[in-house]
Amino acid sequence: GVWLHLSEAIFQLSMMFWIHRDPAGDMSSSVLIYYTAVMGIQRGSLAYYSAYNSTPKLAALMWFGRLLFLEYALPVYTYDTLAFPWPCRTSYPSQPDRLDLICEGTIM
Structure with missing residues (x-):
C-alpha cells in the first residue's frame, strides 16, 4: 500500500545519503558529514x-x-515499489561477497 511505498522510498533516500560519493572525492559534500558536524554544535x-x-x-x-x-x-525481501527494484538476499549466490562489495569504499 501507500505506507509500504513510502517506507521503501525513505529507505532508498537514506541509503543515497550513506553511499553518496563525490566525483572529485570531496568528503565535505556528503550530507552525513554536514549532519555530524551540526550534531556536534x-x-x-x-x-x-x-x-x-x-x-x-x-x-x-x-x-x-x-x-x-x-x-x-542483503534485503530480507524484494523491494518492488521502488523505481529500481532491489532483489532479496536469496537471489545472491554468495551473501558474504555481496556484503563486501557493497561496503567496499564506503564510510562504513
Missing part, C-alpha cells in the same frame, strides 16, 4: 561539544548506518 553557546559528549551520538548514528547497510546489501 551546542545550541546555547554555538561551541562544539567535547569528544566525550559527542561520542554517544556518533556511535548511535554509526550503529543505525550499519543496520541500513546490512538491509541494503
Whole structure:
C-alpha cells in the first residue's frame, strides 16, 4: 500500500545519503558529514561539544548506518515499489561477497 511505498522510498533516500560519493572525492559534500558536524554544535553557546559528549551520538548514528547497510546489501525481501527494484538476499549466490562489495569504499 501507500505506507509500504513510502517506507521503501525513505529507505532508498537514506541509503543515497550513506553511499553518496563525490566525483572529485570531496568528503565535505556528503550530507552525513554536514549532519555530524551540526550534531556536534551546542545550541546555547554555538561551541562544539567535547569528544566525550559527542561520542554517544556518533556511535548511535554509526550503529543505525550499519543496520541500513546490512538491509541494503542483503534485503530480507524484494523491494518492488521502488523505481529500481532491489532483489532479496536469496537471489545472491554468495551473501558474504555481496556484503563486501557493497561496503567496499564506503564510510562504513
